Amino acid sequence: MSSPAPCIELLCATSRCKISLFGAHVLSYQHAGSEKLFVSKAAKLDGSRPIRGGIPVCWPWFGQMHPLIADHRQAHGLVRNQLWQIDAQKTTTDASSITLSPTQNNHALWPLGLSVQLVITLTSAQLSVTLISQNNSQSDYPLSAALHSYFAVDDIHTVCLTGITDLHRAQPSPYHIVQEVDVIHASKNAMGQQQHVTIQSDGKTLTEVTHQGHDSLVVWNPWQDKTLALVDMQDNEYVKMICIETALTQGFILAQGQQHQLTQIIS
Numbered sequence: 001m002s003s004p005a006p007c008i009e010l011l012c013a014t015s016r017c018k019i020s021l022f023g024a025h026v027l028s029y030q031h032a033g034s035e036k037l038f039v040s041k042a043a044k045l046d047g048s049r050p051i052r053g054g055i056p057v058c059w060p061w062f063g064q065m066h067p068l069i070a071d072h073r074q075a076h077g078l079v080r081n082q083l084w085q086i087d088a089q090k091t092t093t094d095a096s097s098i099t100l101s102p103t104q105n106n107h108a109l110w111p112l113g114l115s116v117q118l119v120i121t122l123t124s125a126q127l128s129v130t131l132i133s134q135n136n137s138q139s140d141y142p143l144s145a146a147l148h149s150y151f152a153v154d155d156i157h158t159v160c161l162t163g164i165t166d167l168h169r170a171q172p173s174p175y176h177i178v179q180e181v182d183v184i185h186a187s188k189n190a191m192g193q194q195q196h197v198t199i200q201s202d203g204k205t206l207t208e209v210t211h212q213g214h215d216s217l218v219v220w221n222p223w224q225d226k227t228l229a230l231v232d233m234q235d236n237e238y239v240k241m242i243c244i245e246t247a248l249t250q251g252f253i254l255a256q257g258q259q260h261q262l263t264q265i266i267s
């Protein structure tokens, strides 16, 4: 196996965050002594494939949602499997932050004039991740994207989610995960309005996740059978994770000359 892609560490008080430059991928966020994110023990960290766990960045399309090509065979876009570079870095006593951008924008499916940056900010209380999309092209662009976060849980069977809303369907109430789940919940919130989700276990809040700039939240757990088919996840690890993704999946158009910010805040 080749060596791991370069990593950056942010520190603030007792909190720490580790980021791989491959995909601008947050690998770890430790807060008050506990790890908030899940990364598979079988994840490849050498740049040979997208990293299974942490916070993958899906851009400029989510899943197979490329606006023009139905089956382009590159799920979740172009930036989670390339090296990013550091555009800016700042550390004060209150916060440590870094701004990253992809090193290659010459892919055939990369929309000309569209650019992206990821701003990651660690404070003693929270980790904030903002995906900034800028459309400097000559036309409007149908953008889909996600901060595809994998959260650590002790046992998925004890997990309950709060704060998820759905425009089109009734979601489970209480929201337990008892089988494979792969659901896009179109948010009732207006875009720009914050949405607050908690991950609870046996009635105790493990992690709080605040979303902004999204039109949907995606909840994913592959459960047992799908996990067996994943080469970069151990057979039983589905028990240890839940993806809650801050997403744009509902036909958002990034108008010419405009910028959009998609934010996830974890505490």
Ligand code: TA6
Pocket (backbone or CB within 6 Å): 050, 063, 075, 076, 148, 182, 218, 220, 245
């Ligand atoms: O966000 C949910 C999802 O799109 C699922 O359909 C599932 O395939 C998952 O992402 C992981 O995708 P990946 O390409 O990383 O295997």
